[in-house]
Amino acid sequence: MKVSKALTIAGSDSGGGAGIQADLKTFQEFGVYGMSVLTAVTAQNTTGVQGVFPVLLEGIEAQLQSIGSDLNPHAVKTGMLYSGEYIERTAYYMRKFGWNNVVVDPVMIAKGGATLLGKEATDAMKTYMLPIAKIITPNIPEAEALTGIKIDCEEARAEAAKVLFDGGADYVVIKGGHYDGSGEYVSDLLYNGVEMAELVEKRIDTKNTHGTGCTFSAAITAELAYGKTAESAIEHAKKFIQNAIAHRIDVGSGHGPVNHFVYRRIALEQY
Ligand SMILES: Nc1ncnc2c1ncn2[C@@H]1O[C@H](COP(=O)(O)OP(=O)(O)OP(=O)(O)O)[C@@H](O)[C@H]1O
Numbered sequence: 001m002k003v004s005k006a007l008t009i010a011g012s013d014s015g016g017g018a019g020i021q022a023d024l025k026t027f028q029e030f031g032v033y034g035m036s037v038l039t040a041v042t043a044q045n046t047t048g049v050q051g052v053f054p055v056l057l058e059g060i061e062a063q064l065q066s067i068g069s070d071l072n073p074h075a076v077k078t079g080m081l082y083s084g085e086y087i088e089r090t091a092y093y094m095r096k097f098g099w100n101n102v103v104v105d106p107v108m109i110a111k112g113g114a115t116l117l118g119k120e121a122t123d124a125m126k127t128y129m130l131p132i133a134k135i136i137t138p139n140i141p142e143a144e145a146l147t148g149i150k151i152d153c154e155e156a157r158a159e160a161a162k163v164l165f166d167g168g169a170d171y172v173v174i175k176g177g178h179y180d181g182s183g184e185y186v187s188d189l190l191y192n193g194v195e196m197a198e199l200v201e202k203r204i205d206t207k208n209t210h211g212t213g214c215t216f217s218a219a220i221t222a223e224l225a226y227g228k229t230a231e232s233a234i235e236h237a238k239k240f241i242q243n244a245i246a247h248r249i250d251v252g253s254g255h256g257p258v259n260h261f262v263y264r265r266i267a268l269e270q271y
Pocket residue numbers: 018109110111138139140175176177178186187188201202203204205206209210211212213214215216238241242245
């Protein structure tokens with residue numbers, strides 16, 4: 001049986017809510033064969049990040065070479081890339097193997113405030129990752145860091161989306177989870193170089209939002225692996241993350257994860 005294959009290049013979250021674990025769980029939920037290149041190990045749980053331990057650069061290159069020489073993913077996503085040097089080498093291998101269905105989630109800071117990407121790496125993200133990104137999915141603080149634009153209104157968000165498009169991404173999604181936390185709705189802005197569109201859903205009042213960004217971008221990647229268009233992949237991923245936040249599971253005492261197996265659970269509940 002032929003299957004669609006997706007690769008995540010990201011950090012490990014020992015707590016299982018974000019990073020590689022969120023990505024692989026999401027790939028599985030979408031029926032896509034998941035593969036991983038680990039960039040860093042984090043000691044992490046629902047209360048925060050207790051430690052960050054990068055994988056040797058040599059180890060990252062070896063993993064990329066192993067995947068590229070044999071497994072040929074249909075789509076690839078990046079998450080926590082740790083440093084400018086790691087970004088540059090990762091981009092090199094992505095180009096070398098001709099991976100062009102690429103979703104870049106420019107992970108910089110964990111929800112609890114821990115730094116997951118060195119400040120010096122912002123330039124590397126712009127130089128090496130933006131030009132190979134089919135879709136880039138920053139949250140508001142990440143879009144601000146990448147563009148230098150303070151996003152405090154819709155015009156500023158649209159301006160930032162244009163700057164990221166001009167930097168080389170084919171599609172820009174600036175996520176609204178961090179935007180106006182008191183609003184009734186949460187909106188993500190999608191820009192394809194021609195028009196701006198808003199993806200709007202009801203804001204769910206919950207503290208279980210750990211890993212929302214990872215899960216959302218992994219769902220987009222899974223859909224791209226199936227051969228879906230970018231627009232349709234983003235739309236479906238938005239519905240998935242909404243369901244995964246809404247059908248909450250309770251794990252840990254802090255900011256819990258989203259429900260990665262929500263579709264399976266809904267299917268089981270229907271019996
Ligand atoms: N409370 C919420 N209710 C509904 N949707 C939400 C909520 N919080 C986030 N989202 C959605 O989840 C997705 C991820 O957005 P968010 O802005 O939280 O990304 P992020 O900060 O990169 O996530 P993380 O860093 O936690 O992985 C977006 O589609 C966003 O609209």
